[in-house]
Amino acid sequence: MTAKKITINDVADHAGVSVTTVSLVVSGKGRISPQTSARVQQAIQVLGYVPNRQAVTLRGGRSGVIGLIVRDVCDPFYAEVTAGLSEVLEAQARVLFLTQSGREGLGSLRAAESLLKQGVDGIVLAGNLLHGPDVRQRAAAAGVPLVCAARANALEGMDLVRPDNQLAARLATGHLVTEGHKQIAYVGGAGSSLTRAERLGGFCATLLQYGLPFRPEWVVESEAYRHGMAAKVEALLRRYPQITALVCHDAAVTLGAYFGVLNAGRSVGGQALEGLYSPQVALAGFGEGADDALAELPLTRVSAAGREVGRSAAQRLLQRIEDPEAMPQQWVVAPELIAHAPG
Amino acid sequence: MTAKKITINDVADHAGVSVTTVSLVVSGKGRISPQTSARVQQAIQVLGYVPNRQAVTLRGGRSGVIGLIVRDVCDPFYAEVTAGLSEVLEAQARVLFLTQSGREGLGSLRAAESLLKQGVDGIVLAGNLLHGPDVRQRAAAAGVPLVCAARANALEGMDLVRPDNQLAARLATGHLVTEGHKQIAYVGGAGSSLTRAERLGGFCATLLQYGLPFRPEWVVESEAYRHGMAAKVEALLRRYPQITALVCHDAAVTLGAYFGVLNAGRSVGGQALEGLYSPQVALAGFGEGADDALAELPLTRVSAAGREVGRSAAQRLLQRIEDPEAMPQQWVVAPELIAHAPG
DNA sequence: GTGAAAGCGCTAACAT
DNA sequence: ATGTTAGCGCTTTCAC
Numbered sequence: 001m002t003a004k005k006i007t008i009n010d011v012a013d014h015a016g017v018s019v020t021t022v023s024l025v026v027s028g029k030g031r032i033s034p035q036t037s038a039r040v041q042q043a044i045q046v047l048g049y050v051p052n053r054q055a056v057t058l059r060g061g062r063s064g065v066i067g068l069i070v071r072d073v074c075d076p077f078y079a080e081v082t083a084g085l086s087e088v089l090e091a092q093a094r095v096l097f098l099t100q101s102g103r104e105g106l107g108s109l110r111a112a113e114s115l116l117k118q119g120v121d122g123i124v125l126a127g128n129l130l131h132g133p134d135v136r137q138r139a140a141a142a143g144v145p146l147v148c149a150a151r152a153n154a155l156e157g158m159d160l161v162r163p164d165n166q167l168a169a170r171l172a173t174g175h176l177v178t179e180g181h182k183q184i185a186y187v188g189g190a191g192s193s194l195t196r197a198e199r200l201g202g203f204c205a206t207l208l209q210y211g212l213p214f215r216p217e218w219v220v221e222s223e224a225y226r227h228g229m230a231a232k233v234e235a236l237l238r239r240y241p242q243i244t245a246l247v248c249h250d251a252a253v254t255l256g257a258y259f260g261v262l263n264a265g266r267s268v269g270g271q272a273l274e275g276l277y278s279p280q281v282a283l284a285g286f287g288e289g290a291d292d293a294l295a296e297l298p299l300t301r302v303s304a305a306g307r308e309v310g311r312s313a314a315q316r317l318l319q320r321i322e323d324p325e326a327m328p329q330q331w332v333v334a335p336e337l338i339a340h341a342p343g
Numbered sequence: 344m345t346a347k348k349i350t351i352n353d354v355a356d357h358a359g360v361s362v363t364t365v366s367l368v369v370s371g372k373g374r375i376s377p378q379t380s381a382r383v384q385q386a387i388q389v390l391g392y393v394p395n396r397q398a399v400t401l402r403g404g405r406s407g408v409i410g411l412i413v414r415d416v417c418d419p420f421y422a423e424v425t426a427g428l429s430e431v432l433e434a435q436a437r438v439l440f441l442t443q444s445g446r447e448g449l450g451s452l453r454a455a456e457s458l459l460k461q462g463v464d465g466i467v468l469a470g471n472l473l474h475g476p477d478v479r480q481r482a483a484a485a486g487v488p489l490v491c492a493a494r495a496n497a498l499e500g501m502d503l504v505r506p507d508n509q510l511a512a513r514l515a516t517g518h519l520v521t522e523g524h525k526q527i528a529y530v531g532g533a534g535s536s537l538t539r540a541e542r543l544g545g546f547c548a549t550l551l552q553y554g555l556p557f558r559p560e561w562v563v564e565s566e567a568y569r570h571g572m573a574a575k576v577e578a579l580l581r582r583y584p585q586i587t588a589l590v591c592h593d594a595a596v597t598l599g600a601y602f603g604v605l606n607a608g609r610s611v612g613g614q615a616l617e618g619l620y621s622p623q624v625a626l627a628g629f630g631e632g633a634d635d636a637l638a639e640l641p642l643t644r645v646s647a648a649g650r651e652v653g654r655s656a657a658q659r660l661l662q663r664i665e666d667p668e669a670m671p672q673q674w675v676v677a678p679e680l681i682a683h684a685p686g
Numbered sequence: 687g688t689g690a691a692a693g694c695g696c697t698a699a700c701a702t
Numbered sequence: 703a704t705g706t707t708a709g710c711g712c713t714t715t716c717a718c
Contacts, residue, residue, distance in 0.1 A: 007711055018689045023713060033687060048484075053461050054401040055711035058694050063397070065461070068441075073426050074631075079417045086416070086443045090454075095461055098411075098441040100429045111433075118396050118408070118438055141391065230639065255598075256639055288417075296573065296599060350695055361705045366697060376703060398695035401710050 006049045015043035026051060057119060064094045066317060067115030069135070070126040071102030076288045077306040078126050081149050084310025085124060092318065094121075101128050109134050116142045122317045129153050145320035149313040151304065152194040159320060161313040161331040163304040165195050168335035169202030172247050172284040172302045175339060177210050179270075181245035181282060185218035187233055188253030196249060199286070203247060218243065222253060229253050233260025237281065245282040251294055254285035258297060269298035303336045349392045358386035369394060400462060407437045409660060410458030412478070413469040414445030419631045420649040421469050424492050427653025428467060435661065437464075444471050452477050459485045465660045472496050488663035492656040494647065495537040497673075502663060504656040504674040506647040508538050511678035512545030515590050515627040515645045518682060520553050522613075524588035524625060528561035530576055531596030539592060542629070546590060561586065565596060572596050576603025580624065588625040594637055597628035601640060612641035646679045 008026075012019045017036060024030035025040040032040075043049070057063040066089055070078050086096050097118060099111035108131040115123055116138070122145040125135055132148060132155050139146040147159040176184055186203050189196035204214045218240065220232055233256065237243055246261075248254040261268050261281045270280045283299040288306055312331050320326060351369075355362045360379060367373035368383040375383075386392070400406040409432055413421050429439050440463060442454035449457070451474040458466055459481070465488040468478055475491060475498050482489040490502040519527055529546050532539035547557045563579055565572055576599065580586055589604075591597040604611050604624045613623045626642035631649055655674050663669060 005711095008713095009711080019712080020689055020691095020714080021687085024688085027713085029713095031687070036687080050460055050485075052401070052711050054397040054406070055694090056713080058395070058397040058401050058696090058710090059712050059714085060694060061713080073416060073429070074419070074422045076417070076419075079422050082441070083416050083443060086441060090442065090449050090457075093457075095457060096441045098425070098429060098439045099433065100426060113393075114433075114436075114438060117393050142393075228639075252638065255637070259639075294598070295595065296571075296602075348695090351697095352695080362696080363698085363706080364704060367704085370697085372697095374703070379704080395695050398710090399697075401694090401712090402696050402698085403710060404697080 005052075006047045007052070008049070010047055011040065011043045011049045014047055015040045062121045062321075063119045065097055065118065065120045066094055066314075067097040067099065067112075067118070067120040067123045068126060069099050069101050069108050069111045069115070069123065069128060071108075071128055072100060073098070075127075077151060077304055080288055080304075080306025081126050081310035081313070084307035084312075085149075085314045086310075087307075088311050088314035088318075101131075107131070109138065112138050116144060120144060122147070122321050124149055124313050124317060126150065126313075129155055132158060143324070145317060145324055147313050147317040147320060149309050152198050157328055159316055159328045159330075161309050161316060161333065163306070163309055164332045164334055165198035165304075166202035166205070167332075168286060168302045168304065169199035169247065170206045171335060171337045172286070172300065173203050173206035174210075175300050175337060176245040176247070176282055176284055177206065177212070179245075179282060182212055183218075183240070183243045184212070184245045184247060185215075185220065185236060185240075185243050186247045186249070187220040187236070187257055188222045188229060188249030190223070191221045199247075199249070222249065222256075229256025230259040230263060233257045234263040237261065237264035237266060243281065244278045245284070248283060248285035251285065251287040254283060254287070254294060254297075254299065257283060257285075258299075301338045303338065305333050305335050308333045348395075349390045350395070351392070353390055354383065354386045354392045357390055358382045405464045405664075406462045408440055408461065408463045409437055409657075410440040410442065410455075410461070410463040410466045411469060412442050412444050412451050412454045412458070412466065412471060414451075414471055415443060416441070418470075420494060420647055423631055423647075423649025424469050424653035424656070427650035427655075428492075428657045429653075430650075431654050431657035431661075444474075450474070452481065455481050459487060463487060465490070465664050467492055467656050467660060469493065469656075472498055475501060486667070488660060488667055490656050490660040490663060492652050495541050500671055502659055502671045502673075504652050504659060504676065506649070506652055507675045507677055508541035508647075509545035509548070510675075511629060511645045511647065512542035512590065513549045514678060514680045515629070515643065516546050516549035517553075518643050518680060519588040519590070519625055519627055520549065520555070522588075522625060525555055526561075526583070526586045527555070527588040527590060528558075528563065528579060528583075528586050529590045529592075530563040530579070530600055531565045531572060531592030533566070534564045542590075542592070565592065565599075572599025573602040573606060576600045577606040580604065580607035580609060586624065587621045588627070591626060591628035594628065594630040597626060597630070597637060597640075597642065600626060600628075601642075644681045646681065648676050648678050651676045 008019050008022050011022045022040055024032050025037050073079055089096050101108040101111045108128040112135045123139055124147050126149045129150050136146055149161045152165055207214045222229055246257050248257050266279055266281045286302050312333055351362050351365050354365045365383050367375050368380050416422055432439050444451040444454045451471040455478045466482055467490050469492045472493050479489055492504045495508055550557045563575055589600050591600050609622055609624045629645050655676055
């Protein structure tokens, strides 16, 4: 069962033509007579010929390969980005190299090195923006286009695709306001998070837009990231019982907030009751649409549209490959509001 | 800024040696004098020479590339598998081609085709076991080793790495029994799920092992997969109030069960009270360790060890690449019990 | 319309 | 210890 490698020569022999002819038939470039073409096609079928990518690439063509550097594919957002990327590339008959820079990975620069060695046509840097400039320089030196895909940020001079966190927060907050809420808090996220900063901007802007006050003491940071959120939310609600809605930074925070609401003796969901103290607290949270676990809860969710970010990054990269001299652009992907029927 | 490609010839010229010498230095194979070696190394540094993988591969070496076929990288289990795979491969200076077969993907066979065209040294088929035989045949025809990584199953004649679902269920169930529970139900999962079948086996076996009865009516299937689990669990608990513990099929089910318990007027957590009706219901659930959202709940979790499955699959594949004639093996990866302090 | 031949960058005999 | 050289499989002028 040792597979013998079928080359273009074998096909040429079998069809009784020259390798040139076979090459031309395969690529459909030269004009070859229908008969010859047919004979060659048949020989290809019979022999099961598969062109050798390495040889093609070596000869001077593009490799058809795109490299992806991601910190950790298990992060739901970047998993979605990866999936979107892969979708688009596969549709283009391209393939995707996956390298992880974080956790046990080799660091984004080494990952880039590794990708360049493989002769990729382009690189997508997902997250890892700290090392963006290094990777950028390395890619530029090799003449390989680079596009970033991230949750947030503002690296100048690079192509960057990211979700519109500000809009996401506006959608979430606006939805709550529309439901009648006037006392809304933002809970969760690390103070150093850029994503959070952008969202807070949208949160704040929306409040002001509706003539509602922005109260800094109603913005709660989560320090250990996913710990004790329930207690914090409970404390917040006990101190400020007038709060009727929470905007939650991520899935973990949302769940923590959920229990915090319950522990505070309130219930979750629904619209605000005009002018009255409401026992209910409405929740709106950010996260990927795919957060199955929370799907059943009565809350409004805003997806960061990771998949779309991935798709767009792929598009942009393909553009850059076509036109390497193009000016860097920032693409912002609109989030998606998944409103839950008020109950 | 158009990068001129530095080849081995440039290095040879710059160092005043022949290409052979450079090649030997790079690969560390022939014995070359320290001085020459140093000169070559320096030339490499100065010029920024990066060996061209395509050329190496074309010449006859291995491509150093492994292909992965996965239905959907966003599935947490397979994301972990992917990560584990990537870790090991990167440590071996290899890279990973990612193709998605499901969702918008091209189907596992087409994915395999695409990978083979790229000249991969081996393929990992993650999930998609339905198409296993086809892919296997295709890979065999190309003389490329294939290893499967999956949640469950028993494909004969193929290398397969999977989590030990039975053991996982034994761990979860055993833990509950050790905590004093005698009335335990299994909730969630589709009836057609192989993973679930394996887990039920372990569940049942553990009950019998401890002399506890296995009651089929305490096994609840989730039809629409993630819907209405709370109601089902509530109904179960109301009908059989003697139940004090639940084994939950996945993260979504666990959360549903959590609310089901609350809705039934019980509380979640802790040990069984000897011989008494317990208002508390203990929960044990399966899932990846990374299910952040649930991390704060008082429940016992058993991880399917996806990352370890990925690592093992990589190991196995590397073995197969070394020894293509080896007999197929099934590797089973032990799950990990993450007990929660009883409260 | 089709073929002959020159490499792409690299490795591995085979010289020296 | 190093250099010469013949390809790996393919595309692409340039002939015919």
